[in-house]
Amino acid sequence: xxxxxxxxxxxxxxxxxxxxxxxxxxxxxxxxxxxxxxxxxxxxxxxxxxxxxxxxxxxxxxxxxxxxxxxxxxxxxxxxxxxxxxxxxxxxxxxxxxxxxxxxxxxxxxxxxxxxxxxxxxxxxxxxxxxxxxxxxxxxxxxxxxxxxxxxxxxxxxxxxxxxxxxxxxxxxxxxxxxxxxxxxxxxxxxxxxxxxxxxxxxxxxxxxxxxxxxxxxxxxxxxxxxxxxxxxxxxxxxxxxxxxxxxxxxxxxxxxxxxxxxxxxxxxxxxxxxxxxxxxxxxxxxxxxxxxxxxxxxxxxxxxxxxxxxxxxxxxxxxxxxxxxxxxxxxxxxxxxxxxxxxxxxxxxxxxxxxxxxxxxxxxxxxxxxxxxxxxxxxx
Amino acid sequence: xxxxxxxxxxxxxxxxxxxxxxxxxxxxxxxxxxxxxxxxxxxxxxxxxxxxxxxxxxxxxxxxxxxxxxxxxxxxxxxxxxxxxxxxxxxxxxxxxxxxxxxxxxxxxxxxxxxxxxxxxxxxxxxxxxxxxxxxxxxxxxxxxxxxxxxxxxxxxxxxxxxxxxxxxxxxxxxxxxxxxxxxxxxxxxxxxxxxxxxxxxxxxxxxxxxxxxxxxxxxxxxxxxxxxxxxxxxxxxxxxxxxxxxxxxxxxxxxxxxxxxxxxxxxxxxxxxxxxxxxxxxxxxxxxxxxxxxxxxxxxxxxxxxxxxxxxxxxxxxxxxxxxxxxxxxxxxxxxxxxxxxxxxxxxxxxxxxxxxxxxxxxxxxxxxxxxxxxxxxxx
Numbered sequence: 001x002x003x004x005x006x007x008x009x010x011x012x013x014x015x016x017x018x019x020x021x022x023x024x025x026x027x028x029x030x031x032x033x034x035x036x037x038x039x040x041x042x043x044x045x046x047x048x049x050x051x052x053x054x055x056x057x058x059x060x061x062x063x064x065x066x067x068x069x070x071x072x073x074x075x076x077x078x079x080x081x082x083x084x085x086x087x088x089x090x091x092x093x094x095x096x097x098x099x100x101x102x103x104x105x106x107x108x109x110x111x112x113x114x115x116x117x118x119x120x121x122x123x124x125x126x127x128x129x130x131x132x133x134x135x136x137x138x139x140x141x142x143x144x145x146x147x148x149x150x151x152x153x154x155x156x157x158x159x160x161x162x163x164x165x166x167x168x169x170x171x172x173x174x175x176x177x178x179x180x181x182x183x184x185x186x187x188x189x190x191x192x193x194x195x196x197x198x199x200x201x202x203x204x205x206x207x208x209x210x211x212x213x214x215x216x217x218x219x220x221x222x223x224x225x226x227x228x229x230x231x232x233x234x235x236x237x238x239x240x241x242x243x244x245x246x247x248x249x250x251x252x253x254x255x256x257x258x259x260x261x262x263x264x265x266x267x268x269x270x271x272x273x274x275x276x277x278x279x280x281x282x283x284x285x286x287x288x289x290x291x292x293x294x295x296x297x298x299x300x301x302x303x304x305x306x307x308x309x310x311x312x313x314x315x316x317x318x319x320x321x322x323x324x325x326x327x328x329x330x331x332x333x334x335x336x337x338x339x340x341x342x343x344x345x346x347x348x349x350x351x352x353x354x355x356x357x358x359x360x361x362x363x364x365x366x367x368x369x370x371x372x373x374x375x376x377x378x379x380x381x
Numbered sequence: 382x383x384x385x386x387x388x389x390x391x392x393x394x395x396x397x398x399x400x401x402x403x404x405x406x407x408x409x410x411x412x413x414x415x416x417x418x419x420x421x422x423x424x425x426x427x428x429x430x431x432x433x434x435x436x437x438x439x440x441x442x443x444x445x446x447x448x449x450x451x452x453x454x455x456x457x458x459x460x461x462x463x464x465x466x467x468x469x470x471x472x473x474x475x476x477x478x479x480x481x482x483x484x485x486x487x488x489x490x491x492x493x494x495x496x497x498x499x500x501x502x503x504x505x506x507x508x509x510x511x512x513x514x515x516x517x518x519x520x521x522x523x524x525x526x527x528x529x530x531x532x533x534x535x536x537x538x539x540x541x542x543x544x545x546x547x548x549x550x551x552x553x554x555x556x557x558x559x560x561x562x563x564x565x566x567x568x569x570x571x572x573x574x575x576x577x578x579x580x581x582x583x584x585x586x587x588x589x590x591x592x593x594x595x596x597x598x599x600x601x602x603x604x605x606x607x608x609x610x611x612x613x614x615x616x617x618x619x620x621x622x623x624x625x626x627x628x629x630x631x632x633x634x635x636x637x638x639x640x641x642x643x644x645x646x647x648x649x650x651x652x653x654x655x656x657x658x659x660x661x662x663x664x665x666x667x668x669x670x671x672x673x674x675x676x677x678x679x680x681x682x683x684x685x686x687x688x689x690x691x692x693x694x695x696x697x698x699x700x701x702x703x704x705x706x707x708x709x710x711x712x713x714x715x716x717x718x719x720x721x722x723x724x725x726x727x728x729x730x731x732x733x734x735x736x737x738x739x740x741x742x743x744x745x746x747x748x749x750x751x752x753x754x755x756x757x758x759x760x761x762x
Contacts, residue, residue, distance in 0.1 A: 033676065036523030037549060042734040043523055051525035051557075075556055076524065082589040082616035083553035086638050090550070090613070093641030094677040094707070142417030142424055143457065144432035168418060169471070172464035175456055176432075208463040212596075212624050232471070235463035237618025243593050257467050260474030261642040261649055268642055295414065296475040326475070353423040 008071040010056070010104030011088060015066040016097035016266040027055045027068040030098065033091050035076060051076060067101075079112040081239040081282060089262070089269055100269045103277060110315035116252075116285045117245055119318025120311070120343050123285050126227060126251065127163040128200040133373040134337055135345040136161075136366060137253075137323060138352060140186065141168035147177040151185035153358060158193030158201035160362025164345065165190060166230045167206035169255040179205075180220055187224045204253055206230040207244075214240060218248055227251055228285070234258035238282050245283020253323065254284035260296075271302050276309020279320075286321035286345050291336070294327025300339070307340055321345045330365045334372040342373060389452040391437070391485030392469060396447040397478035397647040408436040408449040411479065414472050416457060432457060448482075460493040462620040462663055470643070470650055481650045484658055491696035497633075497666045498626055500699025501692070501724050504666050507608060507632065508544040509581040514754040515718055516726040517542075517747060518634075518704060519733060521567065522549035528558040532566035534739060539574030539582035541743025545726065546571060547611045548587035550636040560586075561601055568605045585634055587611040588625075595621060599629055608632055609666075615639035619663050626664020634704065635665035641677075652683050657690020660701075667702035667726050672717070675708025681720070688721055702726045711746045715753040723754060 013030065017023050031053030036043050043052065050073055057069040077084050092098050118126070127135055138157045140150055150171075157165045165186075173179040183205045190203040207217050207229050214236060221229060228251025233241045235257055245252055256275060262268035269278075271289065279287045287310055290296030292303050307322040324336065325347030333346050348365065355361035394411065398404050412434030417424050424433065431454055438450040458465050473479050499507070508516055519538045521531055531552075538546045546567075554560040564586045571584040588598050588610050595617060602610060609632025614622045616638055626633055637656060643649035650659075652670065660668045668691055671677030673684050688703040705717065706728030714727050729746065736742035 035551065036525065037520070037551070038523050038731055038734055042731060044526070047523050047525035051523065076551075078553045078555040080553040080589050082613065083551065083555075085616055086551055086553075086613070089642070090616070090638035091641075091677075091707075093639050094637065094644070094671050094679075095641070096678060139418070142419050142428050142432065144417065144428035145425070170416065170418070170457075170464065170467055172459045172461045172467075174459040174464075208461050209620060212628070213620075215593075232463065232467070234615075235466055235471070235618075235620075237616075237621055239590060239594075239616075240618055240621070247593070256475065257471035258474050260472075260476070261470070261645075263475070264642075264645050264648070267645070290475050296472075297477060298475075326472075350419055350423060353419055 007074070007106035007108060009074050009077065009106055009109055010069055010071045011100060012102035013068045013070070014061065014099040014101050014266070015068050016099075017064045017066065018097065023066040023068070024055070024058055027058055027070065030068070030092055031055060031070055034087050035072070037091070074106050074109045077109060081113070081242050085238065085278075096267050098267055099265070100273055103273060105315060107315055110281070110317065113242065113281045114246060114283070115281055115314070115317030116283055116320045117249065118251055118285045120321050121318070123251055123321060126200065127202060129163060131370070131373070132342055133369050134342045135163040135321070136362075136369065137164040137166060137325070137345050137347040138162045138362065139166055139168050139325070139347060139349045140171070141349070143168060143170045143174065144176050147182040147185045150177055150182055151189040154186045154203055155189040155193050156358035157362050158190045158199065159197060160359040161197065161199060161366045162201055162362045164202050164204060164253070166204040166253055169206050169230060169232050169257055171206050172208045179217060183221060183224050183226065187226050191225070202227050202251070204228040204230050204251065208235065218244065218250075221250070222248070228253065230255055232257040233279060233282060238278070241284065242282040251285045252283055253286045253288060254279050255288050256290070271298065272305035272309045276306040277314070280310055280314065280317060284320055286323045288323040288325050288347060290326035291324035291328050294325070296326050303340070307344070311343060319343070323347050325349065330361070333365065333369055337369070337372055388455070388487035388489060390455050390458065390487055390490055391450055391452045392481060393483035394449045394451070395442065395480040395482050395647070396449050397480075398445045398447065399478065404447040404449070405436070405439055408439055408451065411449070411473055412436060412451055415468050416453070418472070455487050455490045458490060462494070462623050466619065466659075477648050479648055480646070481654055484654060486696060488696055491662070491698065494623065494662045494698075495627060495664070496662055496695070496698030497664055497701045498630065499632055499666045501702050502699070504632055504702060507581065508583060510544060512751070512754070513723055514750055515723045516544040516702070517743070517750065518545040518547060518706070518726050518728040519543045519743065520547055520549050520706070520728065520730045521552070522730070524549060524551045524555065525557050528563040528566045531558055531563055532570040535567045535584055536570040536574050537739035538743050539571045539580065540578060541740040542578065542580060542747045543582055543743045545583050545585060545634070547585040547634055550587050550611060550613050550638055552587050553589040560598060564602060564605050564607065568607050572606070583608050583632070585609040585611050585632065589616065599625065599631070602631070603629070609634065611636055613638040614660060614663060619659070622665065623663040632666045633664055634667045634669060635660045636669050637671070652679065653686035653690045657687040658695070661691055661695065661698060665701055667704045669704040669706050669728060671707035672705035672709050675706070677707050684721070688725070692724060700724070704728050706730065711742070714746065714750055718750070718753055
């Protein structure tokens, strides 16, 4: 067991070699490309020793695929999420046949990143869900409705007992429902419903905008007494999410918009690494991903791997909620509880909207979930 | 000719259909997925009319490939770069066989984005290059050297007349050369060389970090009298680049780190759209891309298309410099001048470092470029 100060950052890649491509040379090229960006002859010996990655392992997976484990001094990353991404896949994104499949996180690196401020336990407490059941989330849509109409939908969901009502991630600052107007009205609508039901539904507005704009919007959201927000890390910047997680005391639900570009089967970053680990490390309390069988293409194995990454021990980081969505049918939620466990937030959209009464639809779903979980030995995860 | 207020945002996709997939249904699905995220039956008629995209054209390209032109009301974007990216490729990144190949920019949308503050003309003026020649850029590396040694390299490049000396994009805030120490020493070294040569070399430090951190680093960079910076839009956030371009009065050179994830041939965003248009719209004065024949995989046609996108008329936006790099051999620069024209910045790295005297190597390159351009009818672009 090495001293933790000497522990190296290990990144595993699945390499797919083109005809005539040597896997050892390909692995060595990654080690240079991601650090010094120079041929070996131009790198001073002391730098080569400390900075260039080591190819620790190379294993033939058959069919021109190889598993390569590279290790780096943690000092290469410093304390920076952008530089971590840079090292993981920055320049090699422009090459081909390189899939990041695993990260071995040294304690010294994780020490820079506190991760989710609340995590599964904190979010359960905020929604006052002490019973053994998953949380339910509904998306506020469609874009194009006025803030008033959106607030009315919030009210109906909250009256039906939906735990978390989040803006659709496309709700930005369009004229049809400008950000401030929308946030105020929706938050008030949910508060009004909570007062009537003695419930604890949360409204999470979507934050877009730049480094400066997002700061102002954060202040506004807090002043409006929202307790959490929706962020798309690849739209607002991953380190912006980290900064908000560390400083804002708001729950963060992360959305995978644009992230699909990384999910090519032979080149990119595996979904369980990107959505399950990176999104958790930057501080997401819950991570939305497209469930199997919905409108997108993830397999059940991928979903299970993401769930596991979000909940498994990782240094001192709190576990985060998986939030399968993207076409989860309300009628299928009990099935998915059995597959994914109760430490899950189910994001249900279209199949609620397809029913005429949103409150009744939500209430029916919540009751079905309770009946399914009640007294049964449903697995936690 | 429609009134400009009615002009719609047009996005062209190349669709690759799987067996049995209907191209019209696939195009229609994009229009719904990227806006309302609901099946048609659940969208109120007024919203469907104003918000859901129209499939304006569908053309068989053969081999299961189709060209689809979708149009959207500009109000769908609002004034937001993140929402523009969201609309272009957000959720559909999680699907497959969808490549964004062209954007038709309405004036009403471009009006929100001033683009490059300086552009080709401004950057030429700052480097005092009035002669008809391309600019030369060198990368400061490798990571792992002390700030003092990096500053010495800056000095050597500046003494050799390199126009722009930029941090390697992996230089973050590592302990070997912490950000502030590095920026101060490197800027001083370049200023000292400029005083001796009466030259105008610029040093551009790399800015990483979060929404809050980047603001402090910007202040520091300005106080150190740097005139420009290097940014990786996908590491710091694209809207962060826009914000800096609008407010900082610094030249911005953009780096494609991570962007390669979008360059899959049948799914993603075409390089000339992403690096040539989006990176220009967010305010890059120059955009680095991997040149053909270097360490990466772009074709010459791709490079020419990026060059064209960066320099072609686009509303009121200034043209930006293409910056081919990633393995440009100093000896080949005259060849690339003939191919790409003089309104180009050539980023030369390894082939300078391979020579023992960086000042002599730089001087030799600059002289070769001058000889090649002098008195000859080299094309501008």
